[in-house]
Amino acid sequence: MSAATSACARAIVATKKTTAARRAGKSATRATPRSVAARAGGAGTPFTTWILQQEMEEKIDGELAVVLSSIGLACKQIASLVQRAGLQGMTGLAGETNVQGEDQKKLDVISNDVFCDVLRQTGRTGVIASEEEDVPVAVEETFGGNYVVVFDPLDGSSNIDAAVSTGSIWGIYESDSTCIPDFGTEDAAKIEEKCVMNVCQPGNNLLCAGYCMYSSSTILVLTLGEGVYGFTLDPTVGEFIMSHDNIKVPESGKxxxxxxxxxxxxxxxxKKYMDSLKTGGAEQGTKPYSARYIGSLVGDFHRTILYGGIYGYPGDSKNPNGKLRLLYECAPMSFIAEQAGGxxxxxxERVLDVVPEKFHQRVPFFTGSKKxxxxxxxFM
Structure with missing residues (x-):
């Protein structure tokens, strides 16, 4: 077992104990982010106002509010970059590969820098972990909060040159106070180990998850643990405005x-499951299912939670665990799906129950309507 793997395994025990203790010790005047109901505001509410409303009602603390605002800013910047990519030479390959051995697009690298920069500048993020980075990174500029943010800065970037929809995905965890790096006394190896321990948490520990889709419109969707809300970017004012109030995925879909x-x-x-869909699925002899595959997780997922149905990236003989990452893609999307009723x-097994063994772990992934x-x- 590698050092990173053993660190992840130890982290699960520590995280579960400290998370349970923290939640048990919360005062009645400060609710956890998971309890947020987002009662204040509705359709037409600006994203920044909605965040402030959650803070005023003590549904989230001020530090998490700052982190969420910074993510909104990162999404605006990336949306602008995506729109101008073809005009400013940002399409094509960057000439490098990421830790998974995949060719990086220029916008992969740029989007990763955008996310990292805004999260560092908040001063409330303790550890950041990106699909594009080799290892999680501790943030020296932190002076409060110490939230752990995991993200895929530009999902579906293989489609970017064809102007097909892409997106960013993120999840936010509470940091384990016993695993916060001490830059003054600890060496680089110890700091890295603590970062790994903070990141390798099961999806059940997520405080927030969201994605932003860059398409014909830019749509930010997130959950704080009770309900799913969508905000569409209004370019005339430069603000995300609530356009989807309390999203619910249909129980079934075709x-x-x-x-x-x-x-x-x-x-x-x-194979047997897939064949059955072409003769009506669970209701054999009825109308066949329709195939819709974009090849961008964010785009396919967004359509699925709005219209119902199922999205899947299974394992196969070449990639037994599929190609989607547990921490950066599957767990955040599963949290959103469950909060929407899917x-x-x-x-x-339930994705949110999977205990990470390494920070770039892949798992087969199926999500959408519950039925x-x-x-x-x-069939599995």
Missing amino acids: IYSFNEGNYDMWTPGL MGSTGK EVQYLES
Whole structure:
């Protein structure tokens, strides 16, 4: 077992104990972010106002409010970059590969820098972990909060040159106070170990998760633990405005989103499931399901929670665990899906229950309408 893996394993025990203790010790006057109901405001409310309303009602603290505002700023900056990419030479490859061995697009690198910069500047983020970075990074500028933010700065970037929708995904955890790096006394190896311990938390510990989709409009969707809310960027005022109040995914749907090009590498059970969709799914003999696959997780997921159905990126004989990352993609999206009344599953277990063994871990991923995901699980 590698040092990083063993650190992750130790972190789970420490995190569960400290999280339980913190939650038990919260005073009645300060609710946890998970309890937020977002009763204040509704359709038409600016994102910054909505955040302040949550803070005024003591649903979140001021430090988390600053982190959320900074993420909103990062999304605005990336949206602008995506819109101008073809005009300013930001399309194409950057000439580098990330830690997973994937070719990085120029906008991957730029978007990662944007997220890292705004999160450092808040002073409230203790550890940041990006899909594009080799290891989690401790933030020396932190003077309060010490929140842990994990993110995929530009999901679906392989589509960017064709102007297909892309997006950013993030999740926010509370830092374990026993794992906060001490830059004055600890060496680099110890600091890195503490960063790994802070990041390797199961999705059940998420305080917030969200994504921003860059398409015909720029839409920011997030949950603070009770309900899912969507905000559309109004370019005339430069602000996200609430456009989706308390999103609920339909219990079932007739749309599936899988890359069927990998069909021959799937398990027999998954092939049987896919074949059944073409004859009505659980209701055999009814209208076949419609196939809709963009190839961008954020775009496919957003359509799925609005219209219902199922999105899947399964494992196959070439990639047994699929290609989506647990920390940066699957766990945040599963948290959102569950808060909207849907599900997030590996095909065999709830994604939010999966304990990370390493920070770039991949898992098979299925999400969407509850009945559709349950139907898929019956074949797995």
